Amino acid sequence: MNDVRFYKLLISVNALIPLGLLLIDASNGRLGANPIEFFLRTTGVLTLTFLLITLAVTPLRKIFGWNSLIKYRRMLGLFAFFYGCLHLVTYSIFDKSLGFSAIVADVIQRPFIAIGMIAFTLLVPLAITSTNGMVKRLGGKNWARLHKLAYVAAILGVIHFWMIVKSDIFYPALFGVVLATSFFIRLVWPKKQAIQRAIN
Numbered sequence: 001m002n003d004v005r006f007y008k009l010l011i012s013v014n015a016l017i018p019l020g021l022l023l024i025d026a027s028n029g030r031l032g033a034n035p036i037e038f039f040l041r042t043t044g045v046l047t048l049t050f051l052l053i054t055l056a057v058t059p060l061r062k063i064f065g066w067n068s069l070i071k072y073r074r075m076l077g078l079f080a081f082f083y084g085c086l087h088l089v090t091y092s093i094f095d096k097s098l099g100f101s102a103i104v105a106d107v108i109q110r111p112f113i114a115i116g117m118i119a120f121t122l123l124v125p126l127a128i129t130s131t132n133g134m135v136k137r138l139g140g141k142n143w144a145r146l147h148k149l150a151y152v153a154a155i156l157g158v159i160h161f162w163m164i165v166k167s168d169i170f171y172p173a174l175f176g177v178v179l180a181t182s183f184f185i186r187l188v189w190p191k192k193q194a195i196q197r198a199i200n
Helices: 002-027 035-064 067-095 100-109 111-128 132-138 140-146 149-165 170-199
Strands: none
Touching: 002 035, 002 067, 035 067, 035 149, 035 170, 067 111, 100 111, 111 149, 132 140, 149 170
16 A cells, blocks of 8 residues: 555656646746747647556556556546646636637637547546546446546547647657557457457
């Protein structure tokens, strides 16, 4: 148990380091000509990064048998939601000054904004149901079905990122490859295991 607490603390510290560095750069005026856009891009990338790390837990367990990773998956998912909240807050308050009509117009006129909003909305019920109490209330199977929305959110997140960068698609493509690999392992690995058991 002490090891689990230590590793959770280690994950938390490392997960917050990017935010700390971002805030230090912001306080020293090192975010470039458009600080709000830089903050938006960075928090968006961090959201997608933590979401993909969370989704990578199951493939890593299946391939390498690292079953202890399951103890940290929920925390990683919550950090994805945390950075998603920062991303949304930065957009809504600092970019749009909480102007509801401006945000609605953005969603209508700029499809990538709408896709990003949908992706974040899908993360909300996952964050709300992340407690042990909610797992018991929903039941294990229903909880697992609900949390498959994380894959949908990740797909939309990659599309959102790709639509923003337009021409320089290296990083969105990299995220897409990681996500596709997670999908592939999740779908193919059980079949491979079943075949091996049948042969043995």
